Amino acid sequence: TQLLEQSPQFLSIQEGENLTVYCNSSSVFSSLQWYRQEPGEGPVLLVTVVTGGEVKKLKRLTFQFGDARKDSSLHITAAQPGDTGLYLCAGGSSASKIIFGSGTRLSIRP
Amino acid sequence: NAGVTQTPKFRILKIGQSMTLQCTQDMNHNYMYWYRQDPGMGLKLIYYSVGAGITDKGEVPNGYNVSRSTTEDFPLRLELAAPSQTSVYFCASRGAMNTGELFFGEGSRLTVL
Numbered sequence: 001t002q003l004l005e006q007s008p009q010f011l012s013i014q015e016g017e018n019l020t021v022y023c024n025s026s027s028v029f030s031s032l033q034w035y036r037q038e039p040g041e042g043p044v045l046l047v048t049v050v051t052g053g054e055v056k057k058l059k060r061l062t063f064q065f066g067d068a069r070k071d072s073s074l075h076i077t078a079a080q081p082g083d084t085g086l087y088l089c090a091g092g093s094s095a096s097k098i099i100f101g102s103g104t105r106l107s108i109r110p
Numbered sequence: 111n112a113g114v115t116q117t118p119k120f121r122i123l124k125i126g127q128s129m130t131l132q133c134t135q136d137m138n139h140n141y142m143y144w145y146r147q148d149p150g151m152g153l154k155l156i157y158y159s160v161g162a163g164i165t166d167k168g169e170v171p172n173g174y175n176v177s178r179s180t181t182e183d184f185p186l187r188l189e190l191a192a193p194s195q196t197s198v199y200f201c202a203s204r205g206a207m208n209t210g211e212l213f214f215g216e217g218s219r220l221t222v223l
Contacts, residue, residue, distance in 0.1 A: 006152070033212070042200050042214025043153070088152055090212070096141060096160045098204075098212065099169060103152040 002027045004089055004101035012107040013079055021074045021104045023089035032072045032091040034063055037103075043088055046074075079108045112136050116201050116215035123191040123222045131186040131218050133201030141204045142184040143212070144168075144176065146197040153200065159184055191222045 007022045023032070031050045035043035047056050049065035049072060056063045060083075062075040076083055089101040117132045135142065140161045145153035145168075155168030159178040173195060175187045184203075188195060199218045204210040 035212075040217075042202070042217060043212070044214075045211040048211070090153075097155070097158060097166070097168065098143065099155050100145070100153040103150075105150065 002099055004099060006089060006101035006104050010105050015108055015110050016078055019076050019079055021087055023101050024071045027093055028069050029091035029093055032065055034074055035088045037086040081108045081110050084108050114201055114203055114213050114215040116218050120219050127191050128189050131199055133184045134182050135203040139203035140206050143202045144186045145200045148197050193222050196222045
């Protein structure tokens with residue numbers, strides 16, 4: 001059974017601080033995606049990583065896919081209140097079945 | 111530019127009642143998914159489909175049924191509603207690419223009393 005575990009579950013930090021969110025599995029994923037969800041809305045894609053060891057940057061967000069394609073991390077530099085939200089990793093070992101992690105709820109205090 | 115459309119947005123059911131959540135996409139996507147999200151949690155996969163006539167179970171399929179008679183539509187049926195099915199339900203679709211983005215509907219908030 002595939003599982004995606006995210007940590008931490010909750011994170012509350014001061015504006016300007018850095019943070020890292022982790023997504024781990026015992027299974028190999030063909031690709032892994034990170035989504036962000038606002039209250040009352042569906043998740044919206046931030047990035048897709050495919051190759052083991054891949055690093056992608058999206059402004060202040062840096063995403064990394066583990067060498068073995070079993071884990072990923074999201075690092076935010078100089079967090080801002082606008083980064084507040086629920087961050088979700090998602091992946092599949094096949095092209096069709098996509099599962100989500102348990103989510104990390106991030107709160108940035110001004 | 112509709113994307114993924116879910117109806118209804120809100121529904122209250124009594125225990126034992128049945129209902130169907132509708133999902134339609136106009137992007138000609140092959141893959142469609144139903145997820146449920148409990149408060150403060152991630153999304154759990156209920157059922158998914160890789161094309162018309164083909165469906166498969168996800169992580170939490172018990173108590174639900176689906177069908178995929180057309181590319182556009184992927185309805186989710188609850189036969190005997192239970193309080194444990196109180197949740198927000200999201201339908202999503204994506205194209206044939208292995209790394210394609212999931213496009214989500216706005217969600218359907220279901221309460222079973």
